[in-house]
Amino acid sequence: MDKVLLNWLWNNKKTIGLIAITISIITWTLELTDLVYVCPYCRAQRTIIGMLGISLLLPNTRNWINLYFASIIAFFGFFVAAYQHFEGWKKIMFGKFVWGEHWYINSWLLSGFALFIISGLLLLIWTSPRPSK
Numbered sequence: 001m002d003k004v005l006l007n008w009l010w011n012n013k014k015t016i017g018l019i020a021i022t023i024s025i026i027t028w029t030l031e032l033t034d035l036v037y038v039c040p041y042c043r044a045q046r047t048i049i050g051m052l053g054i055s056l057l058l059p060n061t062r063n064w065i066n067l068y069f070a071s072i073i074a075f076f077g078f079f080v081a082a083y084q085h086f087e088g089w090k091k092i093m094f095g096k097f098v099w100g101e102h103w104y105i106n107s108w109l110l111s112g113f114a115l116f117i118i119s120g121l122l123l124l125i126w127t128s129p130r131p132s133k
Contacts, residue, residue, distance in 0.1 A: 010129040017056030020121055024050025036105055041084040045114040048077030052121040061125050074122040081118060084111040 009016065027046040030036045055061065055070045088108025091097040099106055 006127065007129050009124055010127065013056050013061065013124055016121075016124065017053040020049050020053025020056065020117070023117070024053065039107065041080050041107070042110065042114075044080045045077055045084075045111070045118070048073050048080075049114065049117055049121065052077075052118065052125065055125055056121065062128060067126065070122060070125045074118050077118045078115065078122075081111045081114040084108075085115060 024046045027036075027042070028050075031038060031043070036042075051073050052070060055066055055073075058066055060066070061070075084107055088097065088106075088111065091108075097108070103109070
């Protein structure tokens, strides 16, 4: 089963890259139109998601230059998202965490999604398809 999913992801990597770029553009649009609050952590995360999406659109994602730059970019994004996510965990541990009126734009929740997306995109860039038996 894991080879089937991996091959499906590999065969649709350009579509996944376009989805990542779309996520980045939509979230930037939400901030630039003042529909969400300004957050430097979120800005870094959404930019990195878009850059990794662009990296997936390259003809050869396994090129060492692409692997190098994608890894550095993803590491930075992962660090920023993990820091923001840990701040939420600190609030939970001290009893100060509040979901807020708009729980779906809570920074703790969104940074968790960013961790998931950034790590998934980087793993897809680094992975090569395996032949099915």
